[in-house]
Amino acid sequence: MPEPHHDSQTAVNAVVIGGGQAGLSASYYLSQRGIDHIVFEKETVVHKWKDQRWDAFCLVTPNWQCQLPDHSYDGPDPHGFMVKEQIIEYVDAFVRKVKAPVLENTAVTGVQRLGTGFRIESTVGTTTADAVILATSLYGAPSIPRIGERLPSHIAQIHTAEYRNPAQLPEGAVVVVGSGQSGAQIAEDLHLAGRKVHMVTGNAPRCARFYRGRDVVDWLWDVGQYGITVADDGMGKKKHDTNHYLTGRDGGRDIDLRAFALQGMALYGRLSNVSGSKLLFDRDLRTNLDNADRVYNGINALIDRHIAEKGIAAPPPSIYEPVWRPDTEPESLDLDAAGVSSVIWATGFRPDWSYVGLPIFDGTGYPVHRRGVTSVPGVYVLGLPWLWTWGSGRFLSVGKDAEYVVSELASALRETAAGVAA
Known part of the structure; x- marks a missing residue:
């Protein structure tokens, strides 16, 4: 130039x-x-x-x-x-x-x-x-909560902006803090590489990749969601909300944290404190997962109404039913006992x-x-x-x-x- x-x-x-x-x-x-x-x-x-x-x-x-x-x-x-x-x-x-x-x-x-x-x-x-x-x-600039200053010095800490691939991290389990788009996709990247992942969830919603025969983004375009402005009622009022998590990897698919849990990923509520080598969590894991699924099903229901109103021929509707539910609300994680070597902060930017x-x-x-x-x-x-x-x-x-x-x-x-x- x-x-x-x-x-x-x-x-x-x-x-x-x-x-x-x-x-x-x-x-x-x-x-x-x-x-x-x-x-x-x-x-x-x-x-x-x-x-x-x-x-x-x-x-x-x-x-x-x-x-x-x-x-x-x-x-x-x-x-x-x-x-x-x-x-x-x-x-x-x-x-x-x-x-x-x-x-x-x-x-x-x-x-x-x-x-x-x-x-x-x-x-x-x-x-x-x-x-x-x-x-x-x-x-x-990458935003890392100051609570990270209280983690033991032998725990490697990086932000998503610094993450490249699983091989860059020291051997051992990895904690990913934040379940927005970057956090969910990086957790999947680590999970697919065979790393033990501990995912700290938040209020991020999720969205289906494909529904009733098409990419959900295509449906939402037809529905007119991308034309909603901040002057309108509805999603336009939520300009500060966390983005929905899903992925385009390998042609695109849902990201379902519950399915990952069935495969060995450990899930937690929001990080609330650090005590020595322990991470402490709010008891809101069930709420976080349920709210994400509620948004998921709500978007699909919006598409269902569009299909019905326009008389569009499409595969039948469905409702996501949880494939896994936590038996308890985990309140802490001892990093040393769990063999955790790294923490990735998926906590956005400022x-x-x-x-x-x-x-x-x-x-x-x-x-x-x-x-x-x-x-x-x-x-x-x-x-x-x-x-x-x-x-x-x-x-x-x-x-x-x-x-x-x-x-x-x-x-x-x-x-x-x-x-x-x-």
């Missing part, structure tokens, strides 16, 4: 902070409108896909949902699930197509109001801009907006916006889950979000220019 010219002080119409798929999509539409801009990326544009995904990683949604601007998936397997190297190739091709003016390995250290525009401080100097798009998403010196945040530190437009004129956010729809922040809809945000930005620039001319 072309390296943008950048003196110690540069002026542009717009600055995009973050060079992932959100920032690149914004750059695509800014270039289409002839808006002078720079994209700041503190790492490299594809580093999250290359450096924060395990070897067996694959998409959870089918390939046809990869719809970056002017770069929809056009391969031979639209209903398959790209593996890590294929995803990197897909994103690399988008990078070459966009030719974004990206400054890689350049961290933004401050964003402040400057007159009617903004001053952006970075590790290469100062930039002034009329508008700023914050496209760093919620996936900043966003970093500490450099943003603008009043755009709510009491939780989350940016207040409507469809990416904040209350501070000229400041926009992009790449967030549920920015507007279920597909926001993903390959499916991040381009649509970027198109809207850039349209709003362009209108604001025209209004400012008209005001100056008058």
Whole structure:
């Protein structure tokens, strides 16, 4: 990609902070409108896909949902699930197509109001801009609970962002803390490799991979779930919820923790404390599993209603019945007695907006916006889950979000220019 010219002080119409798929999509539409801009990326544009995904990683949604601007998936397997190297190739091709003016390995250290525009401080100097798009998403630094500081020093600890494969871990059993998408898939990866896994569950829901003859994602697309916005009732209100766990591995399948338990995986409720070499748990394992199954069956019931209303010919409906139930609620696990050598923290990421010196945040530190437009004129956010729809922040809809945000930005620039001319 072309390296943008950048003196110690540069002026542009717009600055995009973050060079992932959100920032690149914004750059695509800014270039289409002839808006002078720079994209700041503190790492490299594809580093999250290359450096924060395990070897067996694959998409959870089918390939046809990869719809970056002017770069929809056009391969031979639209209903398959790209593996890590294929995803990197897909994103690399988008990078070459966009030719974004990206400054890689350049961290933004401050964003402040400057007159009617903004001053952006970075590790290469100062930039002034009329508008700023914050496209760093919620996936900043790995989030590891400080309770991990109390674990014995001989227990290896890594975050999912560092996990690559079972062979990188010392011999012995492994505790996976967190049952969201990454935690469930990594637990499966370890389980299939023959490692003893202790899975610490949480409130993550689950979803069927295939139901009544089709991928559930295809059904949900037809039902209109991906068109629900945060302005609607229903799932749109749950923009902070944990994603449903399932997998695209080996052509796609359900992830059923109860089935894993039958095969020897040990399951626990939420981690509550550490005492010496013991992990202590809440007594909510049954509740966590039941709630996940309730969501699973609820999604299938939604599909059942759609099929009935449209008179669609499909295989008969079914209800998931638990294949295993815990006899007791385990309250502790002695790591040494159980031969545990490693803990993997599947506890997500924390966003970093500490450099943003603008009043755009709510009491939780989350940016207040409507469809990416904040209350501070000229400041926009992009790449967030549920920015507007279920597909926001993903390959499916991040381009649509970027198109809207850039349209709003362009209108604001025209209004400012008209005001100056008058």
